[in-house]
Amino acid sequence: MVFESYGVEKYYDSFNESSTYLLRLMKYRLPETNEPNLGCDVHTDKSFITILHQNEVNGLEIKTQDGDWIGFDPTPSSFIVMAGDALLAWSNGRIHSAVHRVVMNGKKPRYSVGLFTYNEGIINIPEELADDQHPLQFKPFDHFGLLRFFVTAEGSTAECTVKAYCGVLNVC
Numbered sequence: 001m002v003f004e005s006y007g008v009e010k011y012y013d014s015f016n017e018s019s020t021y022l023l024r025l026m027k028y029r030l031p032e033t034n035e036p037n038l039g040c041d042v043h044t045d046k047s048f049i050t051i052l053h054q055n056e057v058n059g060l061e062i063k064t065q066d067g068d069w070i071g072f073d074p075t076p077s078s079f080i081v082m083a084g085d086a087l088l089a090w091s092n093g094r095i096h097s098a099v100h101r102v103v104m105n106g107k108k109p110r111y112s113v114g115l116f117t118y119n120e121g122i123i124n125i126p127e128e129l130a131d132d133q134h135p136l137q138f139k140p141f142d143h144f145g146l147l148r149f150f151v152t153a154e155g156s157t158a159e160c161t162v163k164a165y166c167g168v169l170n171v172c
């Protein structure tokens, strides 16, 4: 849908062939007395796309552009689809990766499952997504290189890891 909406579906098949997936199950136990209730610290995903599903215990919060944190109450059958940093770069800065965290406020443990998409090899920014109005903001990049960069001192402390890794201009 994303590729089609930008008219670049011709790149989809080869992109899809290089996609690889990580499925992760997560358990958030209840915080003990005097323990912070932060289940998962503030971050953006380094994936291309993340698909999340949770049990009935809420806790995921998304940061708005105004800096407010919003929680939500998905129906039990909902999946949450979030853009990751690789999609931010691929879309030439059009699709922002969601800044999010998990806060444990309930009385029950929280379980979630996440499917994270990554790509093998170099991700190229479609030339159709760059023009005079939208100058190229990211260089072609190695997605697994981005993951390796993220665990370095520079990558983990950068304001925007993907920008620090392969950015041309300051877009974050």
Ligand SMILES: O=C(O)CCC(=O)C(=O)O
Pocket (backbone or CB within 6 Å): 026, 040, 045, 052, 054, 060, 100, 101, 102, 112, 113, 114
């Ligand atoms: O558990 C969740 O809902 C989100 C987990 C998450 O943000 C992550 O694993 O990157």
Ligand SMILES: [Fe+2]
Pocket (backbone or CB within 6 Å): 043, 044, 045, 100
């Ligand atoms: Fe995340």
